[in-house]
Amino acid sequence: MFDLHRLFFLFLILCAAGVILAAVLPRRQNQAVLAWIGSLSSLAILIVSGNVLLSGHVWQLKLWNLLSLGNMILKMDRLSALFVFITGLVFLPVSIFSGQYMNLKKYVKRYSLRSFGIFYHLLFASIILLLVAGDVLSFLLTWEAMSIFSYLLVNYEHEKEETTRSGYLMLSLSEAGTLAAVLAFFLLGRTAAGLDFPSLKTAAAGMSEASRWAIFLLSFFGFGVKAGLVPTNIWLPRAHPAAPSNVSAILSGVILNLGLYGIVRLNADILPVSDVGAGALVLIVGTVSALVGILYATIRNDLKEMLAYSSIENMGIITASLGAGFIFRVAGLPVLAGIAFIAAFYHMLNHSLYKALLFLGAGAVDYSAGERNMDRLGGLIRVMPWTSLFFLVGALSIAALPPFNGFVSEWLTLQTMLQSVALHSMGIKIIFALCAAALALTAALAVTCFVKAFAMTFLGVARSQKASEAVEVTRSMRTPLGILAVCCLLFGILPTYIIPVLDDTIATFTHEHMVDELVPPFFTVTKGNAKFGEAFIAEFHDLGAQVGRDFIPGRGLVVLHRGTERNPVVFAMSTSYTFVVLILLLAGSIILIRILTRVRTVTRGPAWAGGVRQLFPNMTYTATGFSNPVRVIFQAVFRPLIFDEMKETVAEHFLIAVKSQRKEVYILERTVFSPGAKLAQSLATLLGRIHSGSVNLYAAYILIALAIVLVIQRLM
Amino acid sequence: MLFHDQRCIHCYRCLRQLKSPLEWESQGNYKWAVSLGTNKGEEKFGKSFRRSLHLRVVDAGACGACLSEIEQINKPYYNMHRLGFFLTPTPRDADVLLVAGPVTDHMRLPLLKAYEAMPAPKGVLALGACAIFGGVFGTSFASLGGVSSLIPVDILVPGCPPPPLAILHALLALVGRAEAEICLPADAPQGVESHV
Numbered sequence: 001m002f003d004l005h006r007l008f009f010l011f012l013i014l015c016a017a018g019v020i021l022a023a024v025l026p027r028r029q030n031q032a033v034l035a036w037i038g039s040l041s042s043l044a045i046l047i048v049s050g051n052v053l054l055s056g057h058v059w060q061l062k063l064w065n066l067l068s069l070g071n072m073i074l075k076m077d078r079l080s081a082l083f084v085f086i087t088g089l090v091f092l093p094v095s096i097f098s099g100q101y102m103n104l105k106k107y108v109k110r111y112s113l114r115s116f117g118i119f120y121h122l123l124f125a126s127i128i129l130l131l132v133a134g135d136v137l138s139f140l141l142t143w144e145a146m147s148i149f150s151y152l153l154v155n156y157e158h159e160k161e162e163t164t165r166s167g168y169l170m171l172s173l174s175e176a177g178t179l180a181a182v183l184a185f186f187l188l189g190r191t192a193a194g195l196d197f198p199s200l201k202t203a204a205a206g207m208s209e210a211s212r213w214a215i216f217l218l219s220f221f222g223f224g225v226k227a228g229l230v231p232t233n234i235w236l237p238r239a240h241p242a243a244p245s246n247v248s249a250i251l252s253g254v255i256l257n258l259g260l261y262g263i264v265r266l267n268a269d270i271l272p273v274s275d276v277g278a279g280a281l282v283l284i285v286g287t288v289s290a291l292v293g294i295l296y297a298t299i300r301n302d303l304k305e306m307l308a309y310s311s312i313e314n315m316g317i318i319t320a321s322l323g324a325g326f327i328f329r330v331a332g333l334p335v336l337a338g339i340a341f342i343a344a345f346y347h348m349l350n351h352s353l354y355k356a357l358l359f360l361g362a363g364a365v366d367y368s369a370g371e372r373n374m375d376r377l378g379g380l381i382r383v384m385p386w387t388s389l390f391f392l393v394g395a396l397s398i399a400a401l402p403p404f405n406g407f408v409s410e411w412l413t414l415q416t417m418l419q420s421v422a423l424h425s426m427g428i429k430i431i432f433a434l435c436a437a438a439l440a441l442t443a444a445l446a447v448t449c450f451v452k453a454f455a456m457t458f459l460g461v462a463r464s465q466k467a468s469e470a471v472e473v474t475r476s477m478r479t480p481l482g483i484l485a486v487c488c489l490l491f492g493i494l495p496t497y498i499i500p501v502l503d504d505t506i507a508t509f510t511h512e513h514m515v516d517e518l519v520p521p522f523f524t525v526t527k528g529n530a531k532f533g534e535a536f537i538a539e540f541h542d543l544g545a546q547v548g549r550d551f552i553p554g555r556g557l558v559v560l561h562r563g564t565e566r567n568p569v570v571f572a573m574s575t576s577y578t579f580v581v582l583i584l585l586l587a588g589s590i591i592l593i594r595i596l597t598r599v600r601t602v603t604r605g606p607a608w609a610g611g612v613r614q615l616f617p618n619m620t621y622t623a624t625g626f627s628n629p630v631r632v633i634f635q636a637v638f639r640p641l642i643f644d645e646m647k648e649t650v651a652e653h654f655l656i657a658v659k660s661q662r663k664e665v666y667i668l669e670r671t672v673f674s675p676g677a678k679l680a681q682s683l684a685t686l687l688g689r690i691h692s693g694s695v696n697l698y699a700a701y702i703l704i705a706l707a708i709v710l711v712i713q714r715l716m
Numbered sequence: 717m718l719f720h721d722q723r724c725i726h727c728y729r730c731l732r733q734l735k736s737p738l739e740w741e742s743q744g745n746y747k748w749a750v751s752l753g754t755n756k757g758e759e760k761f762g763k764s765f766r767r768s769l770h771l772r773v774v775d776a777g778a779c780g781a782c783l784s785e786i787e788q789i790n791k792p793y794y795n796m797h798r799l800g801f802f803l804t805p806t807p808r809d810a811d812v813l814l815v816a817g818p819v820t821d822h823m824r825l826p827l828l829k830a831y832e833a834m835p836a837p838k839g840v841l842a843l844g845a846c847a848i849f850g851g852v853f854g855t856s857f858a859s860l861g862g863v864s865s866l867i868p869v870d871i872l873v874p875g876c877p878p879p880p881l882a883i884l885h886a887l888l889a890l891v892g893r894a895e896a897e898i899c900l901p902a903d904a905p906q907g908v909e910s911h912v
Binding site: 603605608610611612613 | 806808829830
């Protein structure tokens, strides 16, 4: 069919063309280049990765031989292909969106679109190359490139001090993470024959327990920084509000996934986690991230900051199910481990889709209303019906409501957590139970959070002048939202087609297929087979599991986990049939209401506002008010230190203005981030002392360093 | 001697000053509820509201006496719930508006808005002398002098304040479960008349 190599190089050429064209063309054409080249290159990479995902054909490419560092290898297996596919799926709509979005008033004439275009295409290329890197060197090189280009894009509004600070925080944390990851690879590569992943894998088999733990901790910290896990999550909620919305969408939808890719590649593929403790650590960190993320998200009023915290929550959920997978794998339960990994990857795919959708939606709101604070938005559904519809789909998906995609993966995650009864150790069981409870609370708070996000932004009355003057965004900004919304729906109602693909993906490192465990072949098997007995199949046929067998391809539309003889169905559901039923119910109730109200007259009046003379926007419910119960209930968790600031203006003996401001500092900032920042600063001051500026001294440093290296070389 | 039961505020000036005191109780012309029109409420609400009626109370500038009497019907002694009457905080759910007070200028718009916010069929009860014709406040720049000058009233409940049983009686009359004295709009009180 296609020559995948050629298509891959077409992608690289397109990115290069994007860079060159962005550098030479004037602003007006630059927007079109951004949209067209970006979407074409995403299409190319979608075809390549989709092909690998479906056919399972691994393609590999040896580049150059770098003497002592080994070959540079590009290799796309199914695991890489899944991440590449998600990347393409996010970049396609984001590219279409970007062209128009970069016209934002605050960007035009102040910041150069040229540099944005250059870095955008470079970032895209570096992410894809990172995902297909087959050896440590190219992995680390592209990882650094990705970190720096994403920093440059976040730092787009470089004239604002707030932005440069956030960008710098992001870069420094990311570098700390990279350092840890390099150390992990260094430990791994010490005994390996080469620096490509397969030889690392062979070397890893005979590792001692201590070095396994060291590598696990280093890599989990290093990649965890990128994934925004607690306690290194601080950069996310700062970088997102600072970055342009399209960059935020990429940051959340793609770059966070890269942290997970690192964790999975290293701790599941190259050096599988062999200790229950390590798995439990991943599980706990994931759960805490999820809970902290959603608690902070619920009380934030900046639309993008809220979404950033919600990204931390989702990354936490994914990490928790990865941790569950690690534990099940170590405990010798490959089936449950497989289901946990499938849940994790499914949730990652879903998160990328709906988070990109929500960030682009927030971008559209920002573009149109020039405001991101939910307290000052409101009533946009009347002027931006399409944007609000798509944002609603995103909010429903992220709140895990059927039939949208978030439901499927979150349901699978919680179901997997409940299967911890199969484990033997009581301690781990207790941890699982607590984590499952915390994740359930997270899911409930997510609903609160996104009810607030949608209601305060789009419903009610406009609470500011800017919001009341908003208009619907152009079609080129609505279309990408629509694409993502349709994807959210499709990935929600067709889980039985996604799960086999994900199953093939996880088989690259678990080496076992569990598609039978989740998607029974109700369509293909009518009389029963060895695994699914006649009675079992017949019973489900009676329940309607075979409805649509004649005209729908695939194995079936029911997700079902088969248990033992005593307990034949552990869990089962079908969003596909649910969707059909929902449509029928909706249509039925509309018809019923029409029939019942046929003879009645409907009068429409203004909303009842307590009989006030005039309803002023600042009398209406605000985002702060909506989230206040959560703030109060979880005061024991937030532990706020409150600083009240009162500013009085006195002119000619009269007090003419009182300005009161309240600042709350929560426990996470107080105990983790501020000391961390202080430590880093004092370290930097200490290191700064060796920089005297004298050339002779630097020459001496180089000599000393060389001598130390030679001594170490000699001793080893 | 002129005596108008709907306007009586129980001041007993008639007893102190008049040579021939009014024996208004024995004359039997004090009514618990006066309907403005033949069976208007019963017609309006029909059978389905007989045992379930939701009330919204509006204080249109009352002194507090009428409100304290309304409070009584919500309590176990009078217990309006046994009769199927319930209070609701929003006029959107209400079937009947209970208005007390002469409708001050400030309460004119809120009262109108509350009335407009109610779904049809809707009834209005004017409670007490103030709500009926302005009471001791009369008509002035600050007082509209009665609810009926703003919104159509179904039943008047005379008294200053009307006793709780009278309010219950008026409510029962509204849904057709009790009899109310009928006073056609032509007989309805107009303005303030002197007692002397």
